[in-house]
Amino acid sequence: MTSSVSFRGITRRYPGITALDDVSFDIAAGSCHAICGENGAGKSTLGKILAGIEHPDAGSIVLGGEVMTFDGPREALAAGVAIVHQELAFCEHLSIAENLCLSCIPTRWGMVDRAALDREARSLLVKVGATLDPARALGTLSIAEQQLVQIAAAVGCGARVVVFDEPTSSLSEGEAQRLYSLIRELTATGVTVIYVSHRMPEIFLLSDTVTVLRDGRHVATTPTAELDETTVVQQMIGRKLEQYFPAHIGATAGEELLRVEHLSSPGKFSDVSFSLRAGEVLGLAGLTGAGRSEIARAIFGLDAEATGSVLVRGRPVRIGSPRSAMRHGIGLVPEDRKRQGLVLSMLARENTTLTVLESLSRFSFVRRKEERELALDHFERLKVRTGLLESPTTALSGGNQQKLVIAKWLAAKSSILILDEPTRGVDVGAKAELHAWIDKLASEGAAILLISSELPELLSLSTRVQVLRDGRMAGELGRDEANQDSVLRLMAGIA
């Protein structure tokens, strides 16, 4: 097989860190090549360099036998390299068609030729099997659909190499499945797919070859057939990852902390009931749009239209705002860390104490020593470097940022914790730590409602799994009955 792309000694330095250090390997034409590594390993940077978004400080890219230097993504696209991005970059208020043809809008007499625009967009969408109306505003599409538009744009421009940068991080199981088949179709037509990810199952499902990066260095490039998950994880983290069995399993559940009865919200979910005891982790499974996050929001007082009853420690309560939820001991680690979880303009310490600042004050003045001690204490408990206490939240890694959000609710002494996608965008090492934490919290008597799109995570941590389908309870599975197969069947509604 001929190589389509070769990296030769690629080095990229940022102030203070070397993101990529002398990375060299080849990618076979028409293959699906996975690049994996922990967050910060440099895998995304490598993809961005190939797509012309970033420039290497040293080294070169060989594309089809020619040494290329790209000055911006447009030049890369002209050479046949496109990227499907982690953060999708679109003009939300423009239509699909306008977004697809943004760089070359067809005109007639100096005015936009709407008919030609529509035709052009349709032909691009057909190529990726999308049946979207090109006139729809892009902002109204789901993330999966927006991704499809991005792929259509890439393929439509005649890209021969497409970089997928963590494409499934915000997709549901079903949407991800569709993406996988699209990627297989692409490689079948001879397009080289570079798949940047740290999710084991999809890497093994899709790729022909796996390249592992660690701390900016090339560790290995191996045909997927010769690999297993354990080996890849070991290559990624450079050590053995211990498997553990959650300690809270088997411990007897305590008193009932939260009971939800006939909770409904128009258009989102209806007649949802469950109960949650101290020491339990209740997994909430379901496809995107099944209403998992919406239920979390309703319990947390963020859905004014929700009806039904919520009982905390056996007493019916009315929760109309996050503030009252907090007073009842409920904490929510939200799905979108950056938008809902953290105030990024503040320091790490300030985010940690945001929920409890009032109790750390005298006559409205913050008692700074106590604030510091409290934050320090939680940093130590969650194993965040205490030197980061006074650093801007933006300077922290995804894993550490997520720990801040959790620390915020630990500080508030929440006994009922709703965790919505707690390990999204977190690297392998930090993920294992977070899993251990969830387990520890439960075994210390917290009641945890866990929402996760990653089935293995949900299955390994949950005491029970509630499955949602189209906003309704599809069934509950005990720990022994819950497995990938049984949960997926309930999620999708296959008997």
Next chain:
Amino acid sequence: MSLQSATHSLLRAQSLGLSAVLVILATVLTVVSGSHVDPMTGASVNNFLNAHTLLQMATDASTFAIMAVGATLMIISGGIDLSVGAVYAISGVGMAMVLRALGPMAPVPTVLVGLVTCLAIAGLCGLANGVMTIGLGVHSFIITLGTMWIFRGLAFVASQAESILVPTSLIGAVKASLGLGESLSPVPLLAMLGLTAIGAVFLTRTVMGRHVLAVGGNPEASRFAGLRVDRIRLGVFLWSGLTAGFAAFLGAGYYGSATSSDGTGYELYVIAAAVVGGASLQGGKGSAISSTLGALLIVLIRQAIRTLHLDQNYEWIIIGSAMIIAVVLDQSGSRLLAKRMARAAASPP
């Protein structure tokens, strides 16, 4: 550089940089401006560095600086208040009318009634802005653009466009020399320093100040953390109105009268002072001390044009350019520091 010192230096950098610019500008002015002979004492007096000029500048700056403390909080919270100039007018006019209607009183009650009236009117205006912005869900830019005209129109109608004199006891209080030489009045300067200090302590030391920073930085995350976002924002609107009222009280006392055209265009000077002081229009960032320094800088530039005998017709052009330059320099400076801190956070302890 350790992480902590880096963070502190980011907080200090703004005010330090501005202070440096102020000192340099003042030094240049002192050297260049020359001196004249005081006809009374026969002593040689620097044309810039003399008590009268400095206090006059401080008085000019105090109006903007006091209102800028309110504007800083407003901008930090993610909003903007364009009505402060009009609030200045309506509260000054309202106070003058109330005092005129009450007739002569002893000095202390006059001053107290005046201050309370002024603050009450301004506070109500601020609350009205807040209730409409939050209740109607319209951006504060639009609501306060509307109330800017409404408040000034109310002042115009109520005063029938006449200039209303304030009682001499009020003038006496604001222009009190407090033991300094005759015709020197340090009260506006002291009020500016006091209010700046209050603003700085509020922002850096109190729970409410931290909540304002949080709400401005990310209202959604603040709500998710259980903060009463609407109440906090309403408080900021109130505060913005009150500072305009306080400035109006000092202004009416200093100049001896109030009219409905007072404070025209002040909102822009005030916002300029805040952004020169590093407040971010995106919210979540700003400092009361820096905003006061920003107000001082604007006044100093105006003074420089006079002292250096530059063509006064160019005043606006120079101030406008200086503002843009100051903000651009500040932004590139903080970007540099942010990078340095990110590096410090990434490197092992």
